[in-house]
Amino acid sequence: MAYIFDEMHVFELIFYNAMGKHNEFGKEGERIAADFLIENGYQIQYQNFRYLNSEIDIIAQKEDILAIVEVRARSNDIIIPIADTITKKKIKLLVQGANHYVTEKKLDVEVRFDVITILKNKYHFKIEHLESAFYHF
Numbered sequence: 001m002a003y004i005f006d007e008m009h010v011f012e013l014i015f016y017n018a019m020g021k022h023n024e025f026g027k028e029g030e031r032i033a034a035d036f037l038i039e040n041g042y043q044i045q046y047q048n049f050r051y052l053n054s055e056i057d058i059i060a061q062k063e064d065i066l067a068i069v070e071v072r073a074r075s076n077d078i079i080i081p082i083a084d085t086i087t088k089k090k091i092k093l094l095v096q097g098a099n100h101y102v103t104e105k106k107l108d109v110e111v112r113f114d115v116i117t118i119l120k121n122k123y124h125f126k127i128e129h130l131e132s133a134f135y136h137f
Contacts, residue, residue: 029073030057033116036127042067046101054097058116066109067131068098073118086115091134 034044042060049056058069070086091113098111115133119126 029118029120030071032073032118032125032127033069033071034058034060036116036129037067037069040129049097049101051097051100054093054100056094056097056101059098059101061109064109066098066102066107066111067114068094068111069114069116070094070133071116071118073120075120086134 030047034047037058037060038044040062042062044058044060045066046059047057049059056068057071058067060067060069070090072085094113098113101107102109102111112132113134115130117128117130119128
């Protein structure tokens with residue numbers, strides 16, 4: 001049996017396959033970041049916390065600091081540094097989600113917004129943890 005696809009169908013198959021791999025790598029990056037945080041003395045409180053339109057990749061605590069962590073994983077950062085891909089809108093959503101989480105849990109902690117970047121090449125990962133990567137005011 002032969003299949004005939006128009007150009008749009010072929011594009012959709014390629015696009016969805018690429019997006020699937022991208023999402024898998026993103027989830028792998030979040031796992032690597034969580035392991036990295038644990039190895040550095042953090043306790044993971046929540047992963048993929050959602051509130052309205054916001055999603056926080058990792059909420060981790062170390063002593064009295066609650067780290068709201070955005071994870072960015074890429075296979076290259078030639079065009080733009082990974083950390084620079086976080087938009088003002090994303091920051092606003094992270095703050096919204098963090099405020100809800102802290103209020104819901106009735107926490108009395110210092111909240112810090114961090115970014116963990118993961119750059120993957122063929123053989124290893126380069127991890128960078130940017131503490132206090134941005135301020136929400």
